[in-house]
Amino acid sequence: MSLDKNDYQEPVCPFDTSQWKSGPRVDPIPVGRVLEKLDECYSRSDYAAAVRLADHWIEEAKAGNDLRGEFAVRNELMGVFRKTGQRDKAIENASVCLQLIDRMEMNGSATHGTALVNAATVYKAFGMPERSLELFEQAAQIYGRELPDDDYRLAGLYNNMSVTLCDLGHFEDAAACQEKALDILSRIADSEAEQAVSWLNLADILDAQKGTEAAEEEVRLCCEKAVELLDSPTLPRDGSYAFFCEKCAPVLEYYGFFLAAEELAQRAKDIYDRS
DSSP states (O other): OOOOHHHHOOOOOTTOOGGGSSSOOOOOOOHHHHHHHHHHHHHTTOHHHHHHHHHHHHHHHHHTTOHHHHHHHHHHHHHHHHHTTOHHHHHHHHHHHHHHHHHTTOTTSHHHHHHHHHHHHHHHHTTOHHHHHHHHHHHHHHHHHHSOTTOHHHHHHHHHHHHHHHHTTOHHHHHHHHHHHHHHHTTSTTOHHHHHHHHHHHHHHHHHHHOTTTTHHHHHHHHHHHHHHHTOTTSOOSHHHHHHHHHHHHHHHHTTOHHHHHHHHHHHHHHHHHO
């Protein structure tokens, strides 16, 4: 889950003089531009370049006592290490992000919730579902207080939490989380690709819960819905779309949708070749 501006920049009253209180001088890094550059790296699947860029700006943030800047970049970096399978570095950045929340006195904020979701996703990816679920549950409490019930971040929480619940064998709870995610996403414009992922997650849950033969018809319907959503003509064929195509293609292939999987993989390749 990437951060948006509201996740790294809190509202500031123009008459608030707290920034001039005594303390270390803060030289903030240009977080918005750094995140834009990281997005460019992601669009090319150039994760090595993303790490180099992130490492540079983390050092700049440390030198400038910019806790918020370091926090924002580390949130991105833990995702990069998760995607590239670098367990220790991903967990290290997750841990530091949560420590920075304490140092910035932002416990209980929506930003704290986002950090918890990202950290939980890291722990899930590296085979620690119990720790992952603990963090997801903390994030759910925060998001329930801090976010409207149609917020995209809430859908992301339920989507990821359902996968962890499935890993732990809590299939009914996992399906309920996935249905909550789909309900929220259905009310958000241009979320077809995210909805496709949710439908395929639901297919995995049903398959694990009921067995391949018993769940065959429900799984087929989930896969057909995912393909329909990814074929939406309104979806921009950009780096983000390529990422979702790559994410969905292997799942569709596993469930026997070979042509659809091949088409999505080709779409992703064409987009990356143009980048």
